[in-house]
Amino acid sequence: MSYLLRGVAPLGGEPTDLLLDDGRIAATGREARVAGATVVDADGLVALPGLVDLHTHLREPGREDAETVASGTLAAAVGGYTAVHAMANTSPVADTAGVVEQVWRLGRAAGWADVFPVGAVSVGLAGEQLAELGAMAHSAARVRVFSDDGHCVHDPVLMRRALEYVKAFDGVIAQHAQEPRLTRGAQMHEGVVSAEIGLTGWPAVAEEAIIARDVLLAQHVGSRLHVLHVSTAGSVDLVRWAKSRGIAVTAEATPHHLMLTDELARSYDPLFKVNPPLRTAEDVEALRAGLADGTIDVVGTDHAPHSREDKDCEWAAGAFGMLGLETALSVVATLMVETGRMSWADVARVMSVAPARIGRVDDGPFAQGRPLVVGEPANVVLVDPAARWTVDPSALSSLSKNTPYGGRELTGRVVATFLRGHPTVLDSRPATPVGGGAAR
């Protein structure tokens, strides 16, 4: 089946036509107007390369009540993603070739988006002994991103060894920067709000101290470091400093840290409980500035589904984490594009090109994050840049409903998503998975 995207504006530029045929972008402009293709009226829509998330919790295996590979990748497709990196903190932990291959196969079978499993750095995420990183790298899942996300690789020697070891297969260590001793029992950002409402504080320094250590370690051993969910102004400064020194560090900000602040904790509603915690307005502004100037390389969702009973409780008993896949692009469009701080080309960079490059999935037959030019895989998302919509938690495709944006109006909406030329989403609604979704 071939699709003619008529009148679409690639990266928000001059409108043209794009022909998607046999999984590739086959033609543009006048040459795209061939007979037999299904025409998609894309007048007024922006085309971006399919989004790539470096930070998704799919919860399978282990917590299929909260999310499955199939439901999570469906949510991803609705959010404009054609690829997600599935974090390793499942049960069992993705610390062996067996588990990462299982997750990878579940992704293939579901057919909504490519699933690239992230391998655990340490056995059982325990922070003591390196997991079999080589076996995961050489498995069918071809793991290149390793992370104990949810836990910090806090032992400096283990972190050094991991950074060194993955050089053999061009891997990257994605660090959850959280000094554990400084954050025992922590519930929210430590500052004016925590002092007043009496919740145990999670100080900014607990993140910044680890980032400072890790960029120096990465420099020392000449390895790639990726810092997950940077949340403080001080962290942005540290990453900026490290980049100015030529250190191979990349950094991520999440949509929620770009939009929301610790003031929301005053509601004591665990919907706003996340790790690292929501910070101050000053931190939010530093993240936006860092994203605009390139200090922050990617927006990663940290999509963290939780069942209702894990959020329908008092704050201290609530689970950390919030949904992100179905709202990420709209949050970035609202905060950065509508305000003129970033172009659509910038959005493509931080949500597709850079994440694919960092994850080393920008090459080969399953390449992601490629330019929208003839011959490239037809991973394309169509966005209505003017659409305003109100987030309705019950309308989300994720199995869980723990979005912090319920009732908020956002600008910019995903209209269609194509995975190698196949529409997974049309008219802002799920279409069909690639291959019919054998595992659904």
Added chain:
Amino acid sequence: MRHLLSAADLDRTGAIELLDIAARMAATQEREIKKLPTLRGRTVVNLFFEDSTRTRISFETAAKRLSADVINFSAKGSSVSKGESLKDTALTLQAMGADAVVVRHQASGAPHRLAHSGWLSSAIINAGDGTHQHPTQALLDAFTMRRHLAGSTDNPDGVGLDLAGLHVAIVGDVLHSRVARSNVQLLHTLGARVTLVAPPTLVPVGVESWTCDTSYHLDDVITGQQPDAIMMLRVQRERMGGDGGGATGFFPSPLEYTREFGLDARRLAMLPEHAIIMHPGPMNRGLEISADAADSPRAVIVEQVANGVAVRMAVLYLLLAGEREAWA
């Protein structure tokens, strides 16, 4: 007022009104027959997720003196230990028709959740939540201070008055204290000046936004500022040398704490003649307060307990009887 969740729920007028009602309630407690018919047929549930015999008995006494039916619901550790959730407990109480729920919970914000989640429609009274708030404690403290420091021969309870011009020192573990948070807010609302005195490790980051001063030196505050009231906070044992589970202590030793921040006979002698000594209880004698201070004639600690009943009667009256009068 629908709920009492925080001392910040009260403005100056509302706080004075509540203290005035408490004074009337206290007067009824001098009579031989202490019981009033005001809340006959209403149900008050004491929902305690954390042990606190003193606070529970105080609320129970207050409700019974107003002729309410009282149900004690002890649900210690329930939610976090994966027993019945806070939500199911709330739904149960709703089904039983509780008019007011008095909540004590180890998690900050649990009463706020009960009041705003839509799980139940009862009036919620915060009887202490985590390290957040304990508004009735602040009210009974204010009531006690008003009686001793603002009242006169003609007006022994200080009815109608606030606490303007008074200076109160609150000493000890401010970081973990809901009593301190509630008192700072209510005392400020009533016009008093507050100085927190604590080792820096027990002062929260972010305290600069609070309506009070902070000092690390108890002697300086006592001699230099001559407070009208000094409130000694309880120091939890587990804050001292670490908890054995890897947590680091907030100060080196109990001896050093007592030396720097304890109210002993020497410091007692440095206080002004009229100053009163307060403690929310239970006391660690010999740690934050010496027997000399605790048993001195200037200590009003036992009176605080008695005033607690009157203040809690006033709160129940305002939340429950006020509502019924509005309906009539």
